[in-house]
Amino acid sequence: MTLSHRDETACQAVSDVLSRVGDKWTVLVVEHLSEGPMRFNELRRLIGNISQKMLTTTLRGLERDGLVTRTVYPTIPPRVDYELTELGRELRAPVHALAGWARTNIQRINDARARFDGAQG
Amino acid sequence: MTLSHRDETACQAVSDVLSRVGDKWTVLVVEHLSEGPMRFNELRRLIGNISQKMLTTTLRGLERDGLVTRTVYPTIPPRVDYELTELGRELRAPVHALAGWARTNIQRINDARARFDGAQG
DNA sequence: TAGCCCCAGTATCTAACGGATACCAGAATC
DNA sequence: GATTCTGGTATCCGTTAGATACTGGGGCTA
Numbered sequence: 470m471t472l473s474h475r476d477e478t479a480c481q482a483v484s485d486v487l488s489r490v491g492d493k494w495t496v497l498v499v500e501h502l503s504e505g506p507m508r509f510n511e512l513r514r515l516i517g518n519i520s521q522k523m524l525t526t527t528l529r530g531l532e533r534d535g536l537v538t539r540t541v542y543p544t545i546p547p548r549v550d551y552e553l554t555e556l557g558r559e560l561r562a563p564v565h566a567l568a569g570w571a572r573t574n575i576q577r578i579n580d581a582r583a584r585f586d587g588a589q590g
Numbered sequence: 591m592t593l594s595h596r597d598e599t600a601c602q603a604v605s606d607v608l609s610r611v612g613d614k615w616t617v618l619v620v621e622h623l624s625e626g627p628m629r630f631n632e633l634r635r636l637i638g639n640i641s642q643k644m645l646t647t648t649l650r651g652l653e654r655d656g657l658v659t660r661t662v663y664p665t666i667p668p669r670v671d672y673e674l675t676e677l678g679r680e681l682r683a684p685v686h687a688l689a690g691w692a693r694t695n696i697q698r699i700n701d702a703r704a705r706f707d708g709a710q711g
Numbered sequence: 712t713a714g715c716c717c718c719a720g721t722a723t724c725t726a727a728c729g730g731a732t733a734c735c736a737g738a739a740t741c
Numbered sequence: 742g743a744t745t746c747t748g749g750t751a752t753c754c755g756t757t758a759g760a761t762a763c764t765g766g767g768g769c770t771a
Contacts, residue, residue: 481618482692482693482696483617483689483692483693483696484614484615484617484618486692486695486696486699487611487612487617487688487689487692488612488613488614489612490608490612490688491608491609491610491611491612491613492609492612493605493609493729494605496604496605496608497602497605508747508748509747509748509749510746510747510748513748519730520729520730520731520732521748521749521750522729522730522731522749522750522751523729523730525748525749525750526729532706533702533703533706533707534699534702534703535698535699535701535702535703535705535706536699536702541748544747545736545737545738545739545747546737546738546739546745546746546747546748547736547737547746547747547748547749548747548748549747549748549749556695556698556699556702559691559695560691562691563684563687563688563690563691564688566684566687566688567608567611567684567685567687567688568604568608569684570680570681570683570684571603571604571607571608572603572604574607574677574680575603575604575607577656577677578607578655578656578657578677580656581654581655581656581657581677582654582655582656584656585653585654585656586654613758614758629718629719630718630719630720631717631718631719634719640759641758641759641760641761642719642720642721643720643721643722643758643759643760643761644758644759644760645720646719646720646721647758647759662719665718666718666766666767666768667717667718667719667766667767667768668718668719668720668766669718669719670718670719670720
């Protein structure tokens with residue numbers, strides 16, 4: 470036995486959090502919000518190929534987890550600002566560390582994939 | 591515009607890698623393999639509630655990305671060892687950093703979720 | 712010798728999810 | 742009066758996650 474039960478429980482919790490961080494859009498949204506508060510369609514335009522539904526879903530998830538605040542201004546047309554919370558800003562460092570690893574090694578991973586697919590294909 | 595096109599492309603690549611790291615089982619598998627090489631059903635028992643198919647899928651993905659090696663011993667019964675590659679071992683540090691953040695803040699996230707669900711529900 | 716287990720998977724099926732498209736209200740603009 | 746901008750929701754569909762059942766060869770057991 471390499472891990473205690475307590476560690477395993479912690480692993481599940483960590484895995485749960487990483488599932489949020491690792492989904493397709495979350496990192497992109499957090500990266501953009503690192504620059505400061507941003508409106509819904511502003512984010513949408515910056516990310517480019519995200520649908521309204523997925524941006525809504527992603528932002529709701531981040532809001533639910535306390536990583537982002539949502540501020541509605543009841544103007545016409547409506548204005549909704551999204552901004553990283555303190556917790557969200559604390560997340561930037563470890564995410565950037567992992568992102569740095571990814572940037573450094575993306576070539577090795579792509580090579581490995583090409584090799585694997587070639588060998589199997 | 592906060593990010594250049596080159597940065598956006600890098601973000602996509604990073605997001606791609608994070609999707610792999612962030613899926614439900616990958617981190618757990620990598621954590622267990624950090625202890626050394628391990629057999630299929632050994633991993634299965636340690637993780638506990640993972641199905642055979644998902645463990646196979648997860649390990650294939652890690653193998654494809656060059657993070658894990660798969661060694662088959664043609665014995666009866668068959669024996670298959672999985673082991674982190676150098677690239678896989680390099681991944682441990684940033685993953686542990688993020689996992690550390692998750693462990694530190696899991697309570698804050700769960701509190702935020704309870705608050706959010708309570709307010710909406 | 713029929714029935715069970717172990718091993719590392721594959722095959723099949725379904726529930727959930729991602730994502731595209733269409734629609735909403737209300738004011739301004741053309 | 743039609744279109745645009747705002748930040749969404751509703752609906753549909755194809756893909757995927759994940760559970761369940763099965764494979765096959767050897768060994769144990771009753």
